[in-house]
Amino acid sequence: xxxxxxxxxxxxxxxxxxxxxxxxxxxxxxxxxxxxxxxxxxxxxxxxxxxxxxxxxxxxxxxxxxxxxxxxxxxxxxxxxxxxxxxxxxxxxxxxxxxxxxxxxxxxxxxxxxx
Amino acid sequence: xxxxxxxxxxxxxxxxxxxxxxxxxxxxxxxxxxxxxxxxxxxxxxxxxxxxxxxxxxxxxxxxxxxxxxxxxxxxxxxxxxxxxxxxxxxxxxxxxxxxxxxxxxxxxxxx
Numbered sequence: 001x002x003x004x005x006x007x008x009x010x011x012x013x014x015x016x017x018x019x020x021x022x023x024x025x026x027x028x029x030x031x032x033x034x035x036x037x038x039x040x041x042x043x044x045x046x047x048x049x050x051x052x053x054x055x056x057x058x059x060x061x062x063x064x065x066x067x068x069x070x071x072x073x074x075x076x077x078x079x080x081x082x083x084x085x086x087x088x089x090x091x092x093x094x095x096x097x098x099x100x101x102x103x104x105x106x107x108x109x110x111x112x113x114x115x
Numbered sequence: 116x117x118x119x120x121x122x123x124x125x126x127x128x129x130x131x132x133x134x135x136x137x138x139x140x141x142x143x144x145x146x147x148x149x150x151x152x153x154x155x156x157x158x159x160x161x162x163x164x165x166x167x168x169x170x171x172x173x174x175x176x177x178x179x180x181x182x183x184x185x186x187x188x189x190x191x192x193x194x195x196x197x198x199x200x201x202x203x204x205x206x207x208x209x210x211x212x213x214x215x216x217x218x219x220x221x222x223x224x225x226x227x
Contacts, residue, residue: 043218
């Protein structure tokens with residue numbers, strides 16, 4: 001059972017445009033929602049993250065919007081650049097029994113920014 | 116600063132052969148350690164996690180095992196690889212409070 005649903009699977013945006021990726025979750029025990037950026041052949045790197053007590057977080061050109069009641073969150077990339085072309089994963093984290101945290105990932109969005 | 120090392124970067128192994136992937140973390144103490152597998156179109160799946168030396172929890176039944184012989188060392192193993200074990204394996208760590216996970220560069224395993 002997929003607990004974090006991500007869409008779209010792929011996205012093509014013109015340079016300077018806005019890229020929007022959406023995610024929805026089911027488990028209300030999730031308490032941390034990060035977005036990761038991954039380039040081919042590399043491990044994912046944290047881009048931006050939000051906790052459920054905040055509705056929006058902005059860092060540079062990247063913004064997370066969070067709707068707790070709808071159990072949805074989204075990533076907005078403003079002024080998209082060719083260097084933003086990568087795969088983006090949303091994730092949701094919850095505490096594990098005995099310690100540690102489990103990140104449940106969405107299936108990823110391949111973003112291509114065209115000139 | 117903290118760094119995470121994972122090796123090898125790529126590996127081609129025959130079916131039935133053993134496997135050992137190693138991950139080490141530097142610059143932090145008592146990290147939580149994780150092994151993930153990434154399959155195309157399916158995101159990342161948590162395989163094992165560890166909150167301390169010798170403490171291993173498995174998230175999914177499989178042909179693999181994990182061990183944590185030292186505080187900052189995490190090993191993924193198999194006695195006999197299957198074709199279905201092919202994939203991109205990622206090691207990650209978080210601090211005790213959870214939150215941000217830092218990933219290694221991954222190992223591309225191809226079982227032939």
